[in-house]
Amino acid sequence: MRTLLAGAIALLALTIGALAQSPAILRPPGGLALDGGTKTxxxxxxxxTLNKLSGKITSEALTTAAGATYTLTLTNSxxxxxxxxxxxxxxxxxTTGSPGVVRVAPGASSVTITVRNGDAAAALNGTVVVSFMVLKN
Incomplete structure (x- = not known):
């Protein structure tokens, strides 16, 4: 039993090592893909502008009023x-307001993301960070 378990662990380690060295294995057609480099x-x-399948965008300092929206247009090839x-x-x-994503609209080489301040009274008073991930269809 111990020998069988040791063999299974060794096989698992080899498989994980092969996957780590060959990201193409993790890139199914029409699915998620790995794309390195700067993602912010x-x-x-x-x-x-960020030409990646995933990443983070820090907005400029916002003063979006309560109940109002901020529209972020991401150019992404x-x-x-x-x-x-x-x-x-x-x-x-x-640190104030209640920001939330209310709409995500992909287009040809772009994504429009609408953020709404859902707070009843307080305006936003700084930056927000929008994280995104593209699932190829």
Whole structure:
């Protein structure tokens, strides 16, 4: 039994090692893919460029009023109109308001992400960080 277990562990270690050295194995057609390099950028005037399948965008300092929206347009050459794009939001330097993603609209080489301040009274007072992931369709 001990020999069988040791053999299974060794096989698992070899498999994990092979996967780590060959990212193409982890790149199914039409699915998720690994794309290295810098995966962060900063928006200016509601626009940012990041040509990756996933990443993080830090907005400019926002003062979005309660109940109002901020629109972020991401230029991204990896995105097609039929792709599925997931986005989530976290506070960067912002400490007030209640920001949340309300719409994600992929297009040809771009994604429009709408953030709404759902707070009843407080405006946003700093940056937010939008994380995104593209699922190729």
């Amino acid at each position: 950028t900063t928006a200016t005037a509601g626009a940012a 990896t995105v097609a109109a039929g792709d599925i794009v997931f986005a989530s939001l976290a506070n960067g330097t912002n």
